[in-house]
Amino acid sequence: MSDETNIDLELDLKGLLCPLPMVKVSQNIGKVPVGGVIRAVATDPGAMADIPAWAKSTGNEVLQAEKEGGEFVFLVKRVK
Template identity: 70%
Template sequence: MSETIKADLELNLQGLMCPLPVVKISQAIKNVPVGGVIEATATDPGVMADIPAWAKSTGNEMLKVEKEGKVIRFWVKRLK
């Protein structure tokens, strides 16, 4: 499944203190070109909610979410 989307940058958001997951993805998105994709992994339940919410409120696109055991994988596309 995951090989269908090519990520420009991979990001590990596991086990971070508040508010680092959002801070890290917000920083990382500046390092991919518009149209580029970040693949992020997380295990904390709140991050499942935070990353899609962040993508929505910043006008980026949540391409896909996938669960592999304990780890959740997100693909976020930079739109602007």
């Protein structure tokens, strides 16, 4: 799926401890246009719950939240 999606912004959140990955995604979501996608890579497993919960409660969409090796890769779409 990530191969087909246009990425508007890459965020390297490796090494950041939760809830900072969620904070960084939130701070940066305004930098992509509505419909745009952020690709974020985190290493803290807490992000697997944090980022989807943030997206749900702010009305944005997580297209992908997957564990790849020791990293957690998210595709977050700005909905509004």
